[in-house]
Amino acid sequence: MEASTTDTHTAFNQRLADSGLRATPQRELIYNVLLKKRDHPTADEVFARVKAEMPTISLATVYNCLETLVQCDLVRAVNFERGPTRYCPNLAPHAHFHDEKSGSTHDIDLPADLVERVKAILPPSFRADAVEISFRGTAC
Amino acid sequence: MEASTTDTHTAFNQRLADSGLRATPQRELIYNVLLKKRDHPTADEVFARVKAEMPTISLATVYNCLETLVQCDLVRAVNFERGPTRYCPNLAPHAHFHDEKSGSTHDIDLPADLVERVKAILPPSFRADAVEISFRGTAC
DNA sequence: CTTTATTTTAGAATCATTCTAATTCCACTT
DNA sequence: AAGTGGAATTAGAATGATTCTAAAATAAAG
Numbered sequence: 001m002e003a004s005t006t007d008t009h010t011a012f013n014q015r016l017a018d019s020g021l022r023a024t025p026q027r028e029l030i031y032n033v034l035l036k037k038r039d040h041p042t043a044d045e046v047f048a049r050v051k052a053e054m055p056t057i058s059l060a061t062v063y064n065c066l067e068t069l070v071q072c073d074l075v076r077a078v079n080f081e082r083g084p085t086r087y088c089p090n091l092a093p094h095a096h097f098h099d100e101k102s103g104s105t106h107d108i109d110l111p112a113d114l115v116e117r118v119k120a121i122l123p124p125s126f127r128a129d130a131v132e133i134s135f136r137g138t139a140c
Numbered sequence: 141m142e143a144s145t146t147d148t149h150t151a152f153n154q155r156l157a158d159s160g161l162r163a164t165p166q167r168e169l170i171y172n173v174l175l176k177k178r179d180h181p182t183a184d185e186v187f188a189r190v191k192a193e194m195p196t197i198s199l200a201t202v203y204n205c206l207e208t209l210v211q212c213d214l215v216r217a218v219n220f221e222r223g224p225t226r227y228c229p230n231l232a233p234h235a236h237f238h239d240e241k242s243g244s245t246h247d248i249d250l251p252a253d254l255v256e257r258v259k260a261i262l263p264p265s266f267r268a269d270a271v272e273i274s275f276r277g278t279a280c
Numbered sequence: 281c282t283t284t285a286t287t288t289t290a291g292a293a294t295c296a297t298t299c300t301a302a303t304t305c306c307a308c309t310t
Numbered sequence: 311a312a313g314t315g316g317a318a319t320t321a322g323a324a325t326g327a328t329t330c331t332a333a334a335a336t337a338a339a340g
Binding site: 024043044059082083 | 326327328329330336337338
């Protein structure tokens with residue numbers, strides 16, 4: 001656990017540095033909040049959790065930092081229909097399942113070959129930078 | 141062309157009737173606008189096109205009617221990230237490709253077996269009512 | 281230290297969408 | 311043919327998530 005914490009911390013610094021950005025306390029705290037409870041919180045929820053540790057932080061900063069983390073590929077932004085954007089620190093290729101009963105979101109691991117198969121349906125003139133797969137339904 | 145127009149017209153009346161709703165001029169015009177130019181317009185764009193034929197229509201009605209058509213399964217609502225919802229009268233299972241250069245959206249036919257394969261990655265406790273597949277990239 | 285660029289912040293502004301409350305429109309009875 | 315009740319439409323206000331703006335704080339570089 002100690003090693004993995006150090007690893008993510010290093011990855012965090014590295015990714016920001018690669019983009020010429022600073023590892024500020026706000027960015028680090030927000031990233032840690034996402035790592036700690038991986039329930040796909042909205043910006044508002046992240047704000048609430050972060051305020052517990054850093055009461056002076058502003059909502060604008062939470063939005064700014066989340067955007068920064070997404071830019072650095074440390075975090076993924078997840079959207080369902082018109083709902084507020086949710087944030088996810090899972091870097092592995094995965095789909096999302098949105099449970100309509102509970103409103104919760106679950107990660108679904110994506111086998112690499114399936115991603116290939118899905119990309120293969122594109123006509124040759126289309127080049128995909130990203131593929132999004134999401135499910136809506138109920139989990140029991 | 142005449143036969144197909146009649147067909148969609150009948151389907152339109154049938155789907156609404158099935159939901160206990162009326163086939164109003166506004167609903168029909170909006171549906172026809174979607175059929176005529178299948179470029180995934182936003183509600184605002186639909187509003188502009190519809191106003192040309194029915195200058196007294198309101199934006200609220202456009203939103204109401206689009207929502208109604210989606211409820212009746214005559215139209216699909218398509219979302220990309222946080223952009224405005226786009227509307228699509230293509231009933232066949234298909235994915236969407238969003239071209240970041242032009243901002244345009246393209247339908248990509250989905251082979252039925254691929255949809256099955258994708259659904260198959262879900263653990264047994266998840267029941268999916270809908271699967272969404274979307275691509276982001278550039279088309280040439 | 282001083283300069284300069286980055287980051288944070290509070291609050292205003294924006295944008296798409298939904299809501300509200302008042303008509304208007306129809307299908308169905310009298 | 312008028313009356314009634316539920317649908318549907320409408321204009322404009324309200325909402326909610328997000329982005330913008332301009333100023334203050336912070337930190338790196340000279």
